[in-house]
Amino acid sequence: MARGAFPILFITSNRIGDAVLSSGLVKRLSDEIPNARFTIVAGPVAAPLFEEVPALDRIIEFAKAKGGGHWFDLWRQVRDKRWGLVVDLRGSGLSRFVSTRRRAIWRKNSGPPVHKVIEAARILKIEDDPAPPYIFTAPQTEARAEELTAGFGPILALAPAANWLGKTWPLERFSRVAMRLLDPEGPMKGGRLMVLGGPEDAKLARELKDVVMRHQFINLTDGVDLLTAYACLKRARLFIGNDSGTMHMAAAAGVPTLGLFGPSDETHYGPWGLHTRVARGPRSFEQIRSVDPGFGQALCHMMDLSVDTVAAAAEELLAATDHVQSPSKTATSEA
Incomplete structure (x- = not known):
C-alpha cells in the first residue's frame, strides 16, 4: 500500500441488488478521500x-460456512491492519473487533420505512x-x-428472471410487451431486444429470441460477466424486469427502468433514479x-x-425520457 494511504474496509452484501444499492458509498468515499x-x-x-474500483487493494469473497466460521475466517484476514474506516453494511460484530479510527455500522431502522439507498447513506x-448507486467500469469493459x-x-433490455418464483412475471407476458413495443407501429420500432440474466437463465433467452430477427437479438445470459452486462445496459433505451439485482443494475446504469413488483416492497427496493x-x-x-x-x-x-x-x-416512460440519448440511439440517428 502506498505511503499515506487511507485504508477502508467496506463490508457489503451477498446479494447483487443490495450491493448495487449501497455501491454509491464507495464512489462518495473515493471522491471525498483522495488517498482512500x-x-x-x-x-x-x-x-x-x-472488480474495477480504481482505488481497490483487494476483494474478499465472503461465502457462508457452517457454524459461522466465515466470520472468523474474515476476521483473520483483516485483523492485522490498522484501518482508517470500517463500513459494515452487514451490521456484524466483526467490525467492532478490528483496529480502526472510525466505524460506520448498519443498524436496523427503527423509524419510518425508507429506501435502501437512504438507509445505506445514513x-x-x-x-x-x-449516494446514488454507482458501478465503476474500466475502458476495456466499455x-x-x-x-x-x-x-x-x-435496445429494449429485458430481465425476465428473479430469485424466487413468487416475484417472477410470466415469460409469455414479457414476450407480448416486447412485441408491442418493437412492432413496426410501436414506440421502439426498428429496435433490438437484449435479454439479461445468468447462465441458468439461458433457456429464458432462447424462448424470447423469436420476438425479433436474429440480427436484432442480443443474448447476455451466457458467457457475459456482470460488469460487461452492466456496461451493455448503459446502451439500452429501456429496461423492463422483475425486482432483481439486474433491475438495480439497470437503474444504476441510467437506462430508463421499469421494475415489475408484487411480493416485494418498492418503498424499500424500488429502482433508484430519476428515470425509473x-x-x-x-x-x-x-x-x-x-x-x-x-x-x-411456491x-x-x-x-x-x-x-x-x-x-x-413502458410507453409512458419512453415518452417521458425521449430526451435521454443512449449510444445506440445516437448511432441510429447518425446512420
Missing part, C-alpha cells in the same frame, strides 16, 4: 461488481444527499460492451403479504399484473 484505498468484502455473486450520516451492442436501433418507474397489479404489497405471510409458498404473486398495465407504463 479499498478492501471490499462481498458475497461471491456480488463481488464482481467491485450509515455515513449522509441525510440530505444520498469497449467489450460496445462490441456486444453494436448495431442500429434502440414501478408497475404492479391491483394488489398492494401488504395485500399480497396477507395471503402469503412468510412468502414461502406461488406466483404476479399473475394480476397485466400486459396492458406494463406496456402502458
Whole structure:
C-alpha cells in the first residue's frame, strides 16, 4: 500500500441488488478521500461488481460456512491492519473487533420505512444527499460492451428472471410487451431486444429470441460477466424486469427502468433514479403479504399484473425520457 494511504474496509452484501444499492458509498468515499484505498468484502455473486474500483487493494469473497466460521475466517484476514474506516453494511460484530479510527455500522431502522439507498447513506450520516448507486467500469469493459451492442436501433433490455418464483412475471407476458413495443407501429420500432440474466437463465433467452430477427437479438445470459452486462445496459433505451439485482443494475446504469413488483416492497427496493418507474397489479404489497405471510409458498404473486398495465407504463416512460440519448440511439440517428 502506498505511503499515506487511507485504508477502508467496506463490508457489503451477498446479494447483487443490495450491493448495487449501497455501491454509491464507495464512489462518495473515493471522491471525498483522495488517498482512500479499498478492501471490499462481498458475497461471491456480488463481488464482481467491485472488480474495477480504481482505488481497490483487494476483494474478499465472503461465502457462508457452517457454524459461522466465515466470520472468523474474515476476521483473520483483516485483523492485522490498522484501518482508517470500517463500513459494515452487514451490521456484524466483526467490525467492532478490528483496529480502526472510525466505524460506520448498519443498524436496523427503527423509524419510518425508507429506501435502501437512504438507509445505506445514513450509515455515513449522509441525510440530505444520498449516494446514488454507482458501478465503476474500466475502458476495456466499455469497449467489450460496445462490441456486444453494436448495431442500429434502440435496445429494449429485458430481465425476465428473479430469485424466487413468487416475484417472477410470466415469460409469455414479457414476450407480448416486447412485441408491442418493437412492432413496426410501436414506440421502439426498428429496435433490438437484449435479454439479461445468468447462465441458468439461458433457456429464458432462447424462448424470447423469436420476438425479433436474429440480427436484432442480443443474448447476455451466457458467457457475459456482470460488469460487461452492466456496461451493455448503459446502451439500452429501456429496461423492463422483475425486482432483481439486474433491475438495480439497470437503474444504476441510467437506462430508463421499469421494475415489475408484487411480493416485494418498492418503498424499500424500488429502482433508484430519476428515470425509473414501478408497475404492479391491483394488489398492494401488504395485500399480497396477507395471503402469503412468510412468502414461502411456491406461488406466483404476479399473475394480476397485466400486459396492458406494463406496456402502458413502458410507453409512458419512453415518452417521458425521449430526451435521454443512449449510444445506440445516437448511432441510429447518425446512420
